[in-house]
Amino acid sequence: MDIPWLSLLVLVSLGGAFATFFAGRYARWAALVVSLGSLVIVLAVMALFQPSLDLQNTSNSCAAGGFQLCEVHTWFTYSSSTSAPGFSVDYAVGIDGISLVLILLSAVITVAAVVYHWSEERDPHGFFGLLLLTNAGCIGVFVSLDVLLFFVFWEIVLIPMFFLIGHWGGPRRHYAALKFFVYTHVASVTMFVALLAMVFLGHWDSFDFVNTFQRQQVDNMQNIPSAVQALLFGSLLFGFGVKLPMVPFHTWLPDAHVEAPTGGSVLLAGILLKLGGYGLIRLASPMLPAGRSLMLPVMLFLAFLSIVWGAYLSLAQRDLKRLVAYSSINHMGIVLLAIALWTQLGVMAAVLLMFAHGLVSALLFMVSGSVHHTFGTRDIPSVGGMTARTPVLSTMLMIGSLASLGLPALVSFPAEFSAFLATWNTLGYWVLLPLMALVVTAGFYIWMMQRMSFGPTRGIPANAHDLPFPEVMGMSLLVGLIVLYGILPLLIEQVIPIAAIFGVPCGAGGMWGACPSLP
Amino acid sequence: MEVPIAAYLPEALALAGALLTFLMDAAGVRRRSAIGGLSVVLYSLALLSVLGDLAVFPFTAFATIPSGLVDAGPIGPIQFTSFGILWQVIFLSASLLVAFASLSEGEGEREVPIFYGLLSLATLGMLLVALSADLVFLLLSIEITGISTYVLVAYARKDARALEASMKFYLIGALSTAISFFGASLLYGAYGTTSLSVLSKVPSAGSEMVMVGLGMLVVGLGFKVTAVPFHMWAVDVYDGAPDHVSAFLAAGSKKMGILAFITVFVASVRLFQVSNAWALYVALGALAVVTMTVGNVLALQQRTMKRMLAYSSISQAGYMLIGIAVDTPAALAGTTIQAAAHVLMKGGAFLFVAAMATIGVGNRIDDYRGLGHTHPATAASFAILLLSLAGIPLTLGFVGKFYLFAAAVEAQGMFIFLAIAGLLNSxxxxxxxxxxLRIMYMVDPQPRSAGRWTPAVAHLADPGAGSTPPSHGGAKSAVGGRLLAEIQSLGVARWTAIVLCAAFTIVLGIYPTPLIDLANNAAFHLINNLP
Structure with missing residues (x-):
């Protein structure tokens, strides 16, 4: 019997989230069980994932599109006025290499966040329930293969994050929560109109997007005039770009991050930002080729802007959390750049970078949360000499910072290297621009470490204690993966190319392998 | 074809409700449980009957209309369409909801029979609107509901604000009726008949007169559906009326206006062979956009809950008008689904306001602070209803909006702008x-000194409001007790009604297929059965 693994995954995460709300004082145990449960299912899914696909000899349209573990059931029917039987809106789920990497990231980060917050005292049932609900929504987005289902999960993510920021956040939490909610909701409805227009203009026969990866459907999409495609692509770029976030639509991010509780920030940076990149890779870019090429200059400009602007804004921050938030904008700019190139190497680099950034930024947000409640402040200049008094915290800070600036043997290095290689292959010397921004990034992290970890002790209360055990555990999980995938990036790199947009795996050579250009 | 008298069972039950209630009043029986119970039973029977007529699975035994009569064209001024019967389900749900929740209201001297009697009469009018195939019959049915509701608003005779609201409602209602009848008489002048079906055989005469007549109907009915710029009365009336009456007005009688709109325009534009029909669609589209935008913008600025809900109800009417302007089966199905959703959302929301008023929570939005912690079950229900109003997925409000906007996008052309306007608005x-949501869940229940519109008595400000967690909760065993206390303080019937509204919103949001099938089928027959 086939076990519907992906439905099980969604069900466990979603049902577990609701169960946690009602778990009372056992909430943290429930949260741990649920998050570990979804991690175990993700690992099972990874084990079942087939490294090679026979796309030709399959009757299942979902599998023929390059997806695995497909489940397609009709949810309800939109009775169209033009096409006789109407469009079916399906519960369609399936994964490919890209979504697999991202659900792994989701599950891992949720476990780490739950462990980190083990001693949360303020309404723990609500807190853990909302963390898990966010995770469930994100996993749902990554596995869904239907436009409407995708949008449903996309919207589900907003609500728990709104409450996480608004109830457990810092002093300006109400402002930040509303801004986050309204900003991202405006973006998602824009995205939704564009997706609907794609369905109708492209003459899809259902809201599934598995079919769009097949030849006939791609031809249908190409019948849409390029100007319309560009308009649709622009709307999607806005919709996904706000989530990413891409300059100039990034202003919600620093507020949301600074005010969010640590777990909220961890999920926000670790998973939520990846939804934007995923949407661009999964929906916008492959389905609107003409629109993409028309909008390419805009996309490249915004990517470069995000990279440079994010880096320079980081330099100016005194607040550790704000610094990490702005450096996220910088990193996600590189993701956008890699996606805009739309070569196999570029897309692979983008996914790898999202994975790396997820782990690293989660770690850094945990560190800044711990810094805040150990020293009572996150102000960089007023804390110094952490290594002497709180060596573990200081070590974590250094690992996170070094990973973020792209030190070899940590996970960001292969990702950034591939991204820059892909940029060089396509754009030539333009690669110098993001590279110089990288130098700035390295600069602000090293400067921050110099001030906070080393030097004379300052701003550390006499009773400051080093990290409590749960926080160490949460961070160690991330550190372990950062090192593991930094040394063996091939573990992830082998998986990503088995993706629906590639059609065929790009070769066992990993990032140095031969990857032809995409259709 | 002969129509068996049993086919009019729902209408007969509503009429019986009114007559029996007034008889009981005369006989001195004025207990709320007796009178209200009677109405609830009668409405439930009527609801079973109409569900049976729609062949909804477990209720087929209750069908009273011979299946050959449904969608078989008009019989005099009457027609049985699956579309009309589906809307009867919507109307009866609204009436049943309000009648049931009102069981939790207090006893009065004469108020109870007046309230329930008028409610039954208003329901009767709404049910007749769903049957009408004739302009005069339609407008007269609207008037039955209209006059009942004018009085219903003022049934609490000693409340000056309610009396003022009633007077406004009455004056505007009379004006709009006059305009509608004027429009109908112009159409009569052009065609020589008021039937919405015989007209098809009559060649179009004097298209200017027809356009003016239809335009006047847009205005007259526009008042009923609170389309901007004919919405001015609505907010004052919803605000001034007793809370349960507001719930009925928003959930029930406004839907009647929407159905009248559909009956008149969907039929007339095709049957009357109006030569400049596109102008009518442009007007309807513009009306939809203006209605939802103005409703939203004004709702943003409200500080009292009922006025906010009233303006949001106006904007919801705008979404429903999108379906009428697009005028495809899918779009009309969307309007139907949205109307059904609106019954649950607005009915439940106004009942929540009523429930909060009974325990002394003020009407300002700021007064709702911390309710998420003090009244978890009802506040969660209200939160679900609000999310549904906002069109968040997995709620019925999302399904309705999805249908409306998808139909508009699919119709292409200028209709895409309707979808974009609708989405921006939502x-x-x-x-x-x-x-x-923020005020209910993220602000502590204690009053705070900050904020401009907190009264001076709020000197109990908690100093560290931003940082100290509220100490609610306590032992786990207290949860059941708190829930029981919540139910008791709000009234069992009202509490149940609110929670049921939220539950239906979610269940139909997750599994909308039954409703969608009914709506699709009804809308398909409505358009394709026209001669």
Whole structure:
């Protein structure tokens, strides 16, 4: 019997989230069980994932599109006025290499966040329930293969994050929560109109997007005039770009991050930002080729802007959390750049970078949360000499910072290297621009470490204690993966190319392998 | 074909409700449980009957209309269409909801029979609107509901604000009726008949006169559906009326206006062979956009809950008008689904306001602070209803909006702008719904000194409001007790009604197929059965 693994995954995460709300004082145990449960299912899914696909000899349209573990059931029917039987809106789920990497990231980060917050005292049932609900929504987005289902999960993510920021956040939490909610909701409805227009203009026969990866459907999409495609692509770029976030639509991010509780920030940076990149890779870019090429200059400009602007804004921050938030904008700019190139190497680099950034930024947000409640402040200049008094915290800070600036043997290095290689292959010397921004990034992290970890002790209360055990555990999980995938990036790199947009795996050579250009 | 008298069972039950209630009043039986119970039973029977007529699975035994009569064309001024019967389900749900929830209201001297009697009469009018195939019959049915509701608003005779609201409602209602009848008489002048079906055989005469007549009907009915710029009365009336009456007005009688709109325009534009029909669609589209935008913008600025809900109800009417302007089966199905959703959302929301008023929570939005912690079950239900109003997925409000907007996008041309306008509006509306969620869940229950519109008595300000967690909760065993106390303080019937509204919103949001099938089928027959 086939076990519907992906439905099980969604069900466990979603049902577990609701169960946690009602778990009372056992909430943290429930949260741990649920998050570990979804991690175990993700690992099972990874084990079942087939490294090679026979796309030709399959009757299942979902599998023929390059997806695995497909489940397609009709949810309800939109009775169209033009096409006789109407469009079916399906519960369609399936994964490919890209979504697999991202659900792994989701599950891992949720476990780490739950462990980190083990001693949360303020309404723990609500807190853990909302963390898990966010995770469930994100996993749902990554596995869904239907436009409407995708949008449903996309919207589900907003609500728990709104409450996480608004109830457990810092002093300006109400402002930040509303801004986050309204900003991202405006973006998602824009995205939704564009997706609907794609369905109708492209003459899809259902809201599934598995079919769009097949030849006939791609031809249908190409019948849409390029100007319309560009308009649709622009709307999607806005919709996904706000989530990413891409300059100039990034202003919600620093507020949301600074005010969010640590777990909220961890999920926000670790998973939520990846939804934007995923949407661009999964929906916008492959389905609107003409629109993409028309909008390419805009996309490249915004990517470069995000990279440079994010880096320079980081330099100016005194607040550790704000610094990490702005450096996220910088990193996600590189993701956008890699996606805009739309070569196999570029897309692979983008996914790898999202994975790396997820782990690293989660770690850094945990560190800044711990810094805040150990020293009572996150102000960089007023804390110094952490290594002497709180060596573990200081070590974590250094690992996170070094990973973020792209030190070899940590996970960001292969990702950034591939991204820059892909940029060089396509754009030539333009690669110098993001590279110089990288130098700035390295600069602000090293400067921050110099001030906070080393030097004379300052701003550390006499009773400051080093990290409590749960926080160490949460961070160690991330550190372990950062090192593991930094040394063996091939573990992830082998998986990503088995993706629906590639059609065929790009070769066992990993990032140095031969990857032809995409259709 | 002969119509068996049993086919009019729902209408007969509503009429019986009114007559029996007034008889009981005369006989001195004025207990709320007796009178209200009677109405609830009668409405439930009527609801079973109409569900049976629609062949909804477990209720087929209750069908009273011979299946050959449904969608078989008009019989005199009457027609049985599956579309009309589906809307009867919507109307009866609204009436049943309000009648049931009102069981929790207090006893009065004469108020109870007046309330329930008028409610039954208003329901009768609404049910007749769903049957009408004739302009005069339609407008007269609207008037039955209209006159009942004018009085219903003022049934609490000693409340000056309610009397003022009633007077406004009455004056505007009379004006709009006059305009509608004027329009109908112009159509009569052009065609020589008021039937919405015989007209098809008559060649179009004097298209200017027809356009003016239809335009006047747009205005007259526009008042009923609170389309901007004919909406001015609505907010004052919803605000001034007793809370349960507001619930009925928003959930019930406004839907009647929407159905009248559909009956008149969907039929007439095709049957009357109006030569400049596109102008009518442009007007309807513009009306939809203006209605939802103005409703939303004004809702954003409200500080009292009922006025906010009233303006949001106006904007919801705008979404429903999109379906009428697009005028495809899918779009009309969307309007139907949205109307059904609106019954649950607005009915439940106004009942929640009523429930909060009984325990002394003020009407300002700020007064709802911390309700999420003090009244978890009802506040969660209200939150679900608000999310549904905002069109968040997995709620019925999302399904309705999805259908409407998808139909508009699919119709292409200028209709895409309707979808974009609708989506921008629903994005903007999130702002004021989320604000209420924030106040209910993220602000501590104690009054705070900050904030401009907190009264001076709020000197109990807690100093560290931003940082100290509220100490609610306690032992786990207290949860059941708190829930029981919540139910008792709000009234069992009202509490149940609110929770049921939220539950239906979610269940139909997750599994909308039954409703969608009914709506699709009904809308398909409505358009394709026209001669």
């Amino acid at each position: 994005a903007a509306s999130v702002f004021y719904y989320a604000r209420i």
